[in-house]
Amino acid sequence: MTRQFYFFILILFSLTSQLQAKPSLADIAGLIEAGQYPQALSQLDSLLAEDKHNPHYLFNRARALAGAGRQDEAIAQYLALIKAHPNLPEPYNNLAVIYIRQGKTEQAQALFNKAMATHPAYARVYKNLAAVNTARAQDAYARALQMPAASQAMGLEMADKLSLPKKPTPAVQAAPIVMTAAKPPAKPGMVYQANKHDADNKGMPAEKQPVAGVEANTVQTVLQNWAKAWSTKSVDRYLHFYSDDYSPAGMSHATWAAQRRARIQRPKWIRVTVRNFAVTAAGPARLRVRLEQEYAADNYRDVTRKEFVLQKFGGEWRIITERGLGYIVR
């Protein structure tokens, strides 16, 4: 028993010391699997110092480099390996996967064609390539038809594991894509509707005798200032251009004024210009003015024709009616 026991210890010792001196490929593969690339690389370097052409060491070094994100070095390593050992399938496979990840699908394809010409076993590469491309196509189709990407369509992740040369990832199956109803676009009612004017774009009363003289000029200036007050969002000044009992369309003056105040304050900026005045008489101390109004704000623009009736209160012309006559297109 004692002799046997010592013998056992001896074997154990010799094994351990051997391990320390020379790490096994399985251990290195384990390190790569665990993502411990620097450790794997340093162990591989010590092995390659003694046996610098060993294809297994070189192959694993390429894998570790790829794992560490040193893609250019990994590619160089695989290319060197392919040159030295053109009949080994795995370097083609792994290099093709790197190319696929870099989007160099045509190069990967060329590699595959070369491999197929020399070794039928490289069909594995074809499968991997097909899996990756199928997954990408499925992803593209899912986006085209607004279908949820099926979980297996995330085959790109599975392709990340292709760098294991002896454990090729099985080809991604063309799984049926599960449809769910496309989300209907939100469709609330119209938030904003352009003012409904009398849609006819009627011109100025062509042969109506216009009013000339000082009063006509005065009301034009009044309406220019009205536009200016509106443009500068000076609501109090704007409201003062209307008669004290101005109350359109069944609204009380107060309701109307409150509504105007809210609407004028809403846009970030407003620019109102008025032009092409036609002033005609509308009774004692009253003038009718037709004009073109160009309204522009950050959220709306239009050009409309309007008709105002102004009345003189004391020395002051104020608006007693205002109505839209429709869009102007010219």
Added chain:
Amino acid sequence: MKKRIWPKGLLATALILSVSVAIYAANFHQAETLVSHQAGLNTPSQQQSLQNLFVQLDKRLKQDKQDHEASLFKAMLYFNTGALQKALGEIEQLTERAPDFHLAHLVKGDMLMSRYGQVSDIGESPLLQNIGDKGREKLQQLRAEARARLKAMIEIELGNKVPMQLLGLGSSIDTAILVEKKYNRLYVYGRTSKHEPPRLIRDYYVSTGKKPGNKHVRGDLRTPEGVYFVTSWIADKNLPDKYGAGAFPVNYPNELDRKLGKTGDGIWLHGTYRGFYSRPPLDSEGCVVLPNIDLSGLQNEIIPGKTPVVITEQANWLDRAEWQRQRDEIMTALEQWRQDWESLDADKYLSHYSDDFWSKGHTLASWSARKRYLARSKTYQHIKLSDIALFAYPVKAQQQPMVVARFRQQYESNNYNGDIHKRVYLRKDARHWRIMYEGG
């Protein structure tokens, strides 16, 4: 893009084959040999025309690198010539730039699958067999969009031709819009010098009404055909999502539409739901729908109250001489009307009006009476027409030709002066252009 010159005749047929069908016969395993064997594209001149297509597409992309359609076509052409890597490179860049361009994703899927079998039509993939009714409907819509876009590219041969619909923009309209429903195409034309035809600035894919044909009644889901003008602009923040980047309402129903008893309203040029680059060709309730990026690009070109939008089933493309002849004919008719009006000879003046003439509040009878009365009160009249824009009205082939003239009219007389813009509809009755509508 100033002009698009596509190859004609047999060559065009070869290209239809090569672009719309043979693209999808491309099989990666044969890719290297496709260049010289496909769809008869093996003669030097056909190779040349293929090369020209690339040049045209590159030009479009240089003018606007957001011209996603040009990028899609370029990828398809690469695919067609067997350059799969370039095709995929182009389509991948495109899907990154325009992730909402669903058609581009579909074509990308086809390109990726082309290695593993023939792809005979867009989206004809074994991966798309079990996609349900909704999926199939969407696939059909994307196919329809692809066909509409390709059809426009292949069939439209503009060369030096100009549309009859735009017979002049006057001196104050900088930009005019022409919509050709048959090709789902919107053309933007810019004003050139005074007597030259307008110049094509760009054209875009657009979606129109779900139902084909001219609009007549509210809710008929058709896009109206006629001469319209943009009335306003509504920013996207004031609109539901479906209108996308904003909206430009037009004045449908116009004077003629109302006379004909047409109903409905709310015909707009507008954008697309966020999350969708484009919509199927026949998809709206009558509006003309652009990708948001294109609508935004047009925002500074479109002036509410000014920009004309001529919508037609199919444009009439004229060479410059014929365009000039048609324009001169109408200009002459207008000038004759102006002279006869100025002459104060009411009979001659009224002979320019058609029997079914109307104006607001007037028939020909009341108009004639009014004009005769006014002519008697005048000792002289000076009438000057300027800024004359002419738009041929879309009519059926058997109908009498019609034109909308929009101009500035400076009027001076012993008892009245005026300076207004007018819109006049003229119709060619037998051999004479007569005014059927006049409005200020």
